[in-house]
Amino acid sequence: MLRFLVLSSNINTTVGGHIIAAFVLLSTNTTKMVKFRIATNEDNLKLIQLTASSPMAGDVGLRIDRYPDFFSLLKMRGDTKVFVAEENDLIIGAICVSLQKVYVGGEIFPLQYIGDFKVAEQFRNKGIGLQLCNEMADYVISQNSDLAFLNVSKGNTRPVSFFKNRPNVPDFDDIGIFKIHQIIGKRIKPKVNKYAIEETKLNDDVLHFFNNHYSNYQLGPVLTQEKFDSTRIFIIRESEKIIASMSLIDTMSTKQNVITALSWKMKVILRIINAYGSIAGLSKMPALNEPVKMLYIKYLAVDSNNSLLVKLLVNHARNIAFEKSFSYVSIGLHEKDKINDCLSGLPKLVFKSRGMLLSIKNNRNLINKVKNGIPYEDYSLV
Secondary structure, three states, rough: OOOOOOOOOEEEEEEEEEEEOOOOOOHHHHHHHOOEOOHHHHHHHHHHHHHHHHOOOOOOOEEEEEOOOOHHHHHHOOOEEEEEEEEOOOEEEEEEEEEEEEOEEEEEEEEEEEEEEOOOOOOHHOOOOHHHHHHHHHHHHHHOOOOEEEEEEEOOOOOOOOOOOOOOOOOOEEEEEEEEEEEEEOOOOOOOOOOOEEEEEEOOOHHHHHHHHOOOOOOOEOOOOHHHHEEEEEEEEEEEEEEEEEEEEEEEOOEEEEEEEHHHHHHHHHHHHHHHHHHEOOOOOOOOOOOOOOOEEEEEHHHOOOOHHHHHHHHHHHHHHHHHHOOOOEEEEEEOOOOOHHOOOOOOOEEEEEEEEEEEOOOOHHHHHHHHHOOOOHHHOO
């Protein structure tokens, strides 16, 4: 689950795309031996290896793989720079920043999205993460950037201070919790009755419907044809008018979440789901050391957040996931998003992360618009 930011201190590493703030001790001797530069395509395998070596702990231990092309997911995020730390021809740390266009208060603004911040375990607490953050901060400020966004792990209470000691640059604001719903696939197709779900190609009407919806979100994406590459689009009409639309994407070719460990509690939950699911027609749960097969709801736009239409589309996605032998359909929603209520009663796991937003130019008006509205984040890109 990231957008722009600038780091300057108090950072250690991230896992699964979530930045974890931690105090860093600067070692001058260590950083003198390390080269800091912008990555190129020739660094692909080394970046894949670094990513795979930084598993995420918790009830579900995950290793993020980015085979076969580390850069393919970044291209989907936007114009991206990858800053790396290198020692003896080995990449030991990296951080990415992607430029995107988003809506704030119905107007379009550039946003810097930071992600994939990692330092190899044996090189942590030696100032390498700090210097990577400084390299990133210098670049973002040189671009005359303002808004910067990142996700941090829920429960992380350490300060997020990427622009420390930079005059007139404030710290990040907490903009609330995002809930990542992983809804279990289902064999039975939803009953449509009054409404019919049809698959369609992207056209001006569909694009306008999506943009009209997401312009009401804060940090909502400005959607173009390229944003729908590799996606499937489904719509519901009433009197020939589009009243609901959903875009699905399979990201298994760009990222794979491999389960490396399960708590006893999670093992029990997954066993129960599998036992019950064989009778109820639910998707099979993932196993240890195997990628979690997940279909993402990239965009979901429904008139007035009509609960019936939301569930029709989500259940349609669940059926597609089941038919593809995928375990889950995933969608990330801010805690204030009313669509969360429409998903109640569906069998699912819910994970949480915290959104952090910064105005480098200390534009409190923009920050307050985001905090007072409903923020958006595309978790298919995290």
